[in-house]
Amino acid sequence: MITGHYKTAYAADESIWNNWAKKSGLVIALIGLFAFPLFANNYLLLIAGQILIYMIAVTGVNVLVGYTGLMSLGHGAFFAVGAYTAVIAHNAVENLFPLITLALSAGVAALFGLLFGLPSLRVKGLYLAVATLSANFIILFLIRQDWAAPWTGGRQGIETPNAVIFGWELASNTAKYYLIAPVFVVFVLFAQNLFRTRFGRALIAIRDNDHSAEILGISLYAYKLKSFAISAAYCGAAGALWSYFFPAILPEDFSLNMSITLVVCLIAGGMGRTLGPLFGTLLILLIPEILKIISGVFTGGDGNALIHFSSIRDIVFGLLIILFLIFEPMGLVSIWDRFWRFVARWPFSK
Amino acid sequence: MTMKRRTFIKAGAAITAASLAPAIVRAEEKVWRVGGSLPMTGPFATAGQLVAPALTDFTMMVNDAGGIGGKPMKIEVEDSGYVPKNALANFERALASGPLHGYFGDSTGFMELVGPSLTGDKAVMMMSTSFASSLADPAKRPYQFMAGPSYQDQVEILLKDISAKGGKTVALVYSDSEFGRDPIPHARNIAKQLGIKIVLEEVTKTAGADIESHVTKLAQANPEYAILQGYVTGVWPQLIGAARAFGLSTQFMGTFWGMEKVVADRVTEQAGPFLDGYQGVMPYRYFYDQKDAPYYQEVNAWKKAQNADFPGYIVTWALEAYINLLIWKKSMEITIEADKPITADNLMASMRSIRNWDTGGFFGSPVSLAEHKIGQGRVYKYSAETKLFTPVSDWITT
Numbered sequence: 001m002i003t004g005h006y007k008t009a010y011a012a013d014e015s016i017w018n019n020w021a022k023k024s025g026l027v028i029a030l031i032g033l034f035a036f037p038l039f040a041n042n043y044l045l046l047i048a049g050q051i052l053i054y055m056i057a058v059t060g061v062n063v064l065v066g067y068t069g070l071m072s073l074g075h076g077a078f079f080a081v082g083a084y085t086a087v088i089a090h091n092a093v094e095n096l097f098p099l100i101t102l103a104l105s106a107g108v109a110a111l112f113g114l115l116f117g118l119p120s121l122r123v124k125g126l127y128l129a130v131a132t133l134s135a136n137f138i139i140l141f142l143i144r145q146d147w148a149a150p151w152t153g154g155r156q157g158i159e160t161p162n163a164v165i166f167g168w169e170l171a172s173n174t175a176k177y178y179l180i181a182p183v184f185v186v187f188v189l190f191a192q193n194l195f196r197t198r199f200g201r202a203l204i205a206i207r208d209n210d211h212s213a214e215i216l217g218i219s220l221y222a223y224k225l226k227s228f229a230i231s232a233a234y235c236g237a238a239g240a241l242w243s244y245f246f247p248a249i250l251p252e253d254f255s256l257n258m259s260i261t262l263v264v265c266l267i268a269g270g271m272g273r274t275l276g277p278l279f280g281t282l283l284i285l286l287i288p289e290i291l292k293i294i295s296g297v298f299t300g301g302d303g304n305a306l307i308h309f310s311s312i313r314d315i316v317f318g319l320l321i322i323l324f325l326i327f328e329p330m331g332l333v334s335i336w337d338r339f340w341r342f343v344a345r346w347p348f349s350k
Numbered sequence: 351m352t353m354k355r356r357t358f359i360k361a362g363a364a365i366t367a368a369s370l371a372p373a374i375v376r377a378e379e380k381v382w383r384v385g386g387s388l389p390m391t392g393p394f395a396t397a398g399q400l401v402a403p404a405l406t407d408f409t410m411m412v413n414d415a416g417g418i419g420g421k422p423m424k425i426e427v428e429d430s431g432y433v434p435k436n437a438l439a440n441f442e443r444a445l446a447s448g449p450l451h452g453y454f455g456d457s458t459g460f461m462e463l464v465g466p467s468l469t470g471d472k473a474v475m476m477m478s479t480s481f482a483s484s485l486a487d488p489a490k491r492p493y494q495f496m497a498g499p500s501y502q503d504q505v506e507i508l509l510k511d512i513s514a515k516g517g518k519t520v521a522l523v524y525s526d527s528e529f530g531r532d533p534i535p536h537a538r539n540i541a542k543q544l545g546i547k548i549v550l551e552e553v554t555k556t557a558g559a560d561i562e563s564h565v566t567k568l569a570q571a572n573p574e575y576a577i578l579q580g581y582v583t584g585v586w587p588q589l590i591g592a593a594r595a596f597g598l599s600t601q602f603m604g605t606f607w608g609m610e611k612v613v614a615d616r617v618t619e620q621a622g623p624f625l626d627g628y629q630g631v632m633p634y635r636y637f638y639d640q641k642d643a644p645y646y647q648e649v650n651a652w653k654k655a656q657n658a659d660f661p662g663y664i665v666t667w668a669l670e671a672y673i674n675l676l677i678w679k680k681s682m683e684i685t686i687e688a689d690k691p692i693t694a695d696n697l698m699a700s701m702r703s704i705r706n707w708d709t710g711g712f713f714g715s716p717v718s719l720a721e722h723k724i725g726q727g728r729v730y731k732y733s734a735e736t737k738l739f740t741p742v743s744d745w746i747t748t
Contacts, residue, residue, distance in 0.1 A: 155528035247466035301426025303402030310390035
């Protein structure tokens with residue numbers, strides 16, 4: 001039974017993989033992640049690909065909302081910036097190397113993040129959430145304009161390119177999944193490590209008490225804007241992957257609904273923890289699909305039966321979210337923590 | 351065990367048809383499977399819930415008559431919530447669940463999203479609720495088709511009707527959406543060719559439009575005709591109501607999604623008879639116009655046999671589903687007759703080979719599907735008194 005952790009150095013206190021359970025968990029998760037396409041059909045790969053892309057974006061939202069304490073309802077727009085930047089870049093330079101596209105999309109989204117993060121210097125909380133809402137409307141408005149249509153496809157949307165790596169075109173869902181999975185791992189590990197640095201601790205200090213942080217010498221303006229930029233860059237990279245993953249992108253893909261979904265995933269998973277966005281995204285994106293499959297079993301695809309089941313399905317999903325927030329307000333990650341505490345103290349745990 | 355008369359007839363028809371079917375049919379699956387996505391929830395849930403029974407009814411009618419080539423068909427519908435990526439997930443799940451011989455899409459967005467990926471193993475003959483002009487493109491969208499005229503065709507039909515009636519000025523009022531803007535550049539060209547002057551182009555919100563402001567602009571331009579495009583249940587009735595209250599004499603005209611009797615009747619009941627005289631293009635006969643429509647008569651009789659309380663009306667949105675599935679069925683029959691495997695390529699080739707086909711009354715004259723669409727329609731006028739749309743033009747082709 002583990003009764004405590006004896007540490008003699010600050011580095012040991014900061015280490016991530018500090019016990020056998022975490023190490024073996026990581027190895028199993030990585031094996032599972034990369035072996036998944038061997039057993040999955042196209043449908044499962046489609047859902048898995050979407051979930052991994054969303055996880056990257058929600059991890060980005062977590063940097064801002066969970067670690068810096070700044071609320072945003074505009075990250076769907078940064079996602080759109082990344083997706084459209086990738087398509088525009090590919091249309092300008094054929095067979096652009098995907099990592100360059102990712103960097104470009106992340107960079108452009110970061111610039112937009114800086115711009116729309118400016119209100120954070122004056123307002124916070126719900127006021128900032130309302131201010132960031134504008135990103136959705138302004139960016140989608142620009143994308144839809146006729147004069148932008150040669151680059152963005154306007155209202156009709158635009159077909160997206162397949163990623164090409166050293167002459168190999170990633171056209172199948174399996175190939176696309178293998179592009180997304182490593183990027184996902186790198187981005188999540190980066191986020192985990194970010195908060196072991198001086199910069200990350202400064203963001204946490206701002207979240208916990210911004211006045212105290214400023215007294216300690218942390219420049220609120222600089223750190224808040226950097227947090228916005230990093231967070232938007234994550235969404236931009238996710239957008240680039242989205243454009244590789246789907247055969248076309250449409251402006252309505254990146255509506256306010258997406259921005260809200262990103263925040264809901266974070267709240268459901270648990271804010272300010274690396275695993276929170278992963279659990280939350282899994283929950284919020286998988287439950288509707290599972291409910292749809294269950295309703296399909298009951299209706300057999302019959303249209304008349306579906307009329308009744310579809311409304312029930314939405315009600316069940318809504319109830320599940322409400323019940324979840326009532327009984328587990330700290331998010332899924334808190335269940336995860338309790339489970340591992342139970343395992344560590346077994347057989348003396350309650 | 352006793353066998354009912356209906357079951358006996360069904361079994362007999364299936365056995366007879368199966369024994370006569372070409373070898374290719376007997377060698378393949380036990381059922382022709384069609385997948386579908388409909389917006390059963392979300393902003394267009396009303397439309398989805400009205401269309402869904404049509405898919406079930408069509409399946410039952412076909413199977414009652416012995417199926418296609420002796421095999422029954424099955425339609426598996428899923429809810430999309432009118433979100434294209436949800437519909438894409440539904441499509442992928444349907445594909446992963448076994449051979450898929452057709453798919454019914456729910457929106458332009460989904461058709462645009464899935465279009466580029468319909469290649470190789472993923473190629474499926476695909477119909478939808480959309481009349482977006484970009485989908486009637488055999489070169490770019492080889493597996494997608496529409497069972498009627500595109501929005502461009504529909505507006506062209508209206509402009510030709512206006513020209514035939516001596517109209518000289520028109521306003522184009524459309525929603526700020528892909529749906530609304532789709533036919534506008536084409537409308538400008540056709541209006542120019544026909545010598546009709548476009549005196550106003552007014553863009554509105556898709557919902558919650560500033561009606562007074564739009565009507566004021568219409569009053570300033572004072573067009574003889576105003577074509578409304580890109581609306582389903584909202585905005586267009588309010589615009590017409592406000593224009594009538596303002597004293598405007600402009601003749602308003604709509605396209606397919608703004609021409610549903612159920613919507614017009616509800617507006618009339620709730621807000622008064624101001625839609626009286628409203629006109630628009632409808633690709634299909636209304637269901638109550640069954641005199642020259644043997645297929646409608648057949649559906650009507652079947653529905654009455656199923657439910658004695660059937661009111662005798664099927665919404666135009668559901669008729670679109672029927673004709674889409676009829677085209678798919680016809681393509682299946684041609685392919686089976688030619689003893690070819692049921693693949694998306696063969697089905698689409700069969701569909702493109704359809705010439706001068708009598709649809710049983712949906713359209714005024716026999717149709718061809720070489721261009722993946724049917725470019726004909728008729729202008730109808732609504733009467734608030736009879737609550738019927740009646741034709742005021744011949745069938746017009748583009």
